[in-house]
Amino acid sequence: MERSSTTPGGSARREATRQKLYEAAVTLIAEQGFSATTVDEIAERAGVAKGTVYYNFASKSVLFEELLRHGVGLLTASLRDAAEKTAREGGSRVDALDAMIRAGLVFIDRYPAFTQLYVAELWRTNRAWQSTLMVVRQQAVAVVEGVLREGVANSELSEEIDVPLTAAALVGMVLVAALDWKSFQPERSLDDVHAALSRLLQGRVSGHR
Amino acid sequence: MERSSTTPGGSARREATRQKLYEAAVTLIAEQGFSATTVDEIAERAGVAKGTVYYNFASKSVLFEELLRHGVGLLTASLRDAAEKTAREGGSRVDALDAMIRAGLVFIDRYPAFTQLYVAELWRTNRAWQSTLMVVRQQAVAVVEGVLREGVANSELSEEIDVPLTAAALVGMVLVAALDWKSFQPERSLDDVHAALSRLLQGRVSGHR
DNA sequence: GTTTTTGTACTGACCAGTCAGTTCAGAAGA
């Protein structure tokens, strides 16, 4: 009997196989892109037969879509956690943003391939999984937007800021800086990178003022 | 007689054909990715025969590499212009950064497909044109780094900033915000977007201080 | 008369998806 959808229930064995396939697919697709990655490669890297891929997923693109959902789920949860923890501990909204920057960096540090793949596919148009991507993007950005809005509401942040645009810009700042970090100067520490971005967030770039 | 390398010289007619091919390729690859775009499609969209593609470029990936070089050349020139113009008019380095943000937005506004494609390919590893990308990326980021360094040198900017990382973060901020603008709220004006990013750059996000 | 483009046809490699058959893990019976 086949399943092949977003099935939470499933034997332990099956779940393990799916996990192996996710891991194989994420690195290969990050390196080469979706179309340049063959199902045979994914199966080989995961150490299973090609048929197993199709036993577990309806198609190559379904595998990819579920991979996306899975990964962004992790990211969103981690951002939300960071924001809530800050709030619980009585931090300001700017502190929450800062904590989210760090959470983003930690995520990218742990799952660089996923991040790479996400960025590469996010702005493509005319692709099968377009709608999935939109949903999934909105989930992540919405967390940032939420904190910005709260900050504006309690006038901790200027009410002139453009919430959606600023949220996108912040996400972009972290994303690109982190990918650069991983690609071009991987020896640096997370704290280092975090400090640099924090400074930018809090406008401590200019010398005086 | 064949040519098919980075040939600056070439008849006007040939140059026109190449231009048509660039334009066709850039939109198709931005939408679908490199591997999912066929040479037949590119030829058809450009309104030329398939043989013409191979008369003008050695292969599909050579066409793509030259496209990259061509596009980033335009961007780099435009950033440099903005920085120099500001300097000539006696603006500060922060003004120069602001002008470069605007130049970046103008570029993305004019060549959204190229930008999309560039972002999608930049962090891929294991691809044929990897080295081309590295060179080309460095060209663009170097312009921003240059201005930051000058700012630090004349202590207009804090000497604690991390130049390469901050440059990457700024580029990312503009890139992602602009792609979001184009993809999700294209009705907004360039000035609007510029104002939001400018505010972020100058730390005018917090309400007080 | 030389360069560039056209159009069509072709080849050979590659690849997503299929399917008939095999293995496995654990339940039911002895």
Place this chain on the structure above:
DNA sequence: TCTTCTGAACTGACTGGTCAGTACAAAAAC
């Protein structure tokens, strides 16, 4: 405990289609 049975999970050779790149003769363009 050991055997048999069952359905879920997995296998890998195979198929049909797609596509990069080639070939080339004839026509435009310069």
